[in-house]
Amino acid sequence: MKLQSAQLRRMLAAEYVLGTLHGAARRRFERLARADAALRAEQYFWESHLGRLATVVNPVTPAPTVWISLQRRIGSGNTVPLRRPVKEQPKAVPMWRIWAGMAAAAAVVAVVMLSQRGTLPEAPGGPQVAQQAPAPAAPAYVAQLKVPDSTMQWTVSLSPERGQMTVAAAGDYPQLGQHSMELWWISPQGPVAIGLLPVQGKGSMPLPKELTAQGGITLAVSLEPQGGSPTGKPTGPVLTSGPATQAA
Amino acid sequence: MSSAAAEPERLAQLLAAVSGGDQRAFAQLYESCSSHLFGLLLRILQRRDWAEEALQDCFLKVWQKSETYEPARGAPLTWLSTIARYRALDLLRMKRPEVEMPEEGEEPPMTLADTGQNPLDSAIEGEGIGKLRDCMRGLQEEQRRSVLLAYYEGYTHQELAQEMDAPLGTVKSWVRRGLSRLRECLEAVGGSMERE
Secondary structure, eight states, X not given: OOOOOHHHHHHHHHHHHXXXXXXXXXXXXXXXXXXXXXXXXXXXXXXXXXXXXXGGSOXXXXXXXXXXXXXXXXXXXXXXXXXXXXXXXXXXXXXXXXXXXXXXXXXXXXXXXXXXXXXXXXOOSSSOOOOOOOOOSSOXXXXXXXXXXXXXXXXXXXXXXXXXEEEEEESOOGGGSSEEEEEEEEETTEEEEEEXXXXXXXXXXXXXXXXXXXXXXXXXXXXXXXXXXXXXXXXXXXXXXXXXXXXX | OOGGGGOHHHHXXXXXXXXXXXXXXXXXXXXXXXXXXXXXXXXXXXXXXXXXXXXXXXXXXXXXXXXXXXXXGOSHHHHHHHHHXXXXXXXXXXXXXXXXXXXXXSOOXXXXXXXXXXXXXXXXXXXXXXXXXXXXXXXXXXXXHHHHHHHHHOOOHHHHHHHHTOXXXXXXHHHHHHHHHHHHHHHHHOGGGOOO
């Protein structure tokens, strides 16, 4: 099929890029442009010019969960942790905004899961968590979680079948103040609360039985009010996140 | 302006690395561009959940097809904005009927007030868009407004007619004459007269 009139071709390309060409006409343009270099050139002309309108829109940092799910979708076996751009931190995007997007989807699952999770040790400051549970004989998965711009890190060993997890803390997080650090399991439906992380020493926590390693395990740590998130969903910034890999 | 706008060469290198399957480059690209694209998507889609969906789709496409980037389509960030915006337009056409009434308890749609700006003004006053701004200024008021509303709101002709309270045929000709004049102006000014 050919579009004869040069004027019509130009206008179709312009309206395609602007977006006022829609529905079947839009798909038809895409088919035509694939086979027609001159039409593509018109399209690119408008894309390169009108695209500059996008530069006047204020940037908004997306929720960290977007990156985490994106990694799942590209089938990344080895999650690449994102650095938090330092210069963006003082901008203090309101927390409800950071988490609002996933709240709807996560709420149902998180609430269900939370109502079933085991009681976690209270964690006021010092070496806490420790339930003195013996470490799983053979931890099936291991995760290293490190908080950027600090020495704080945890080695997490998980055994989802046994519903067990042990955590060893190292380093220090001087900025903690009157806060707790809470661990989340990022399920396809959203974050599931696991418990408060120790800032030193070792501890163990029960894992909700519903969680399975199928499709990979991604963990995240958020900064929460002392004692943990009051809502059952993350309310503070994500300090770090990463995958748990099968232990050798 | 976002840092990403200032470093097209680095972004082009990242895109090249991403087309070779480099996940670290992909992460860096996401770090550099996601907030810029997310701001644009929020502006068009007005809902955070949809904007997140579109952002993921956009980067997924970039991961799978980063080799389709051509400098003729603009600077890397411009191209990414185009990909993001096309995805947003498709989502809008699918979902727009619901846009007016979110379920109770759901996050209310973002409004212009939430984004703290009016890009329709920024587009003709703002720095950074050079000759496009100059050419926009040369349009008649209705032409300019209909083009900018279509760009930032993703309006169809019908929606434009409703928004601008004008007959459909009139709005169509505003859009088309506006685009024709823009094209003439952009070609006349040429690439060499870029100025701020």
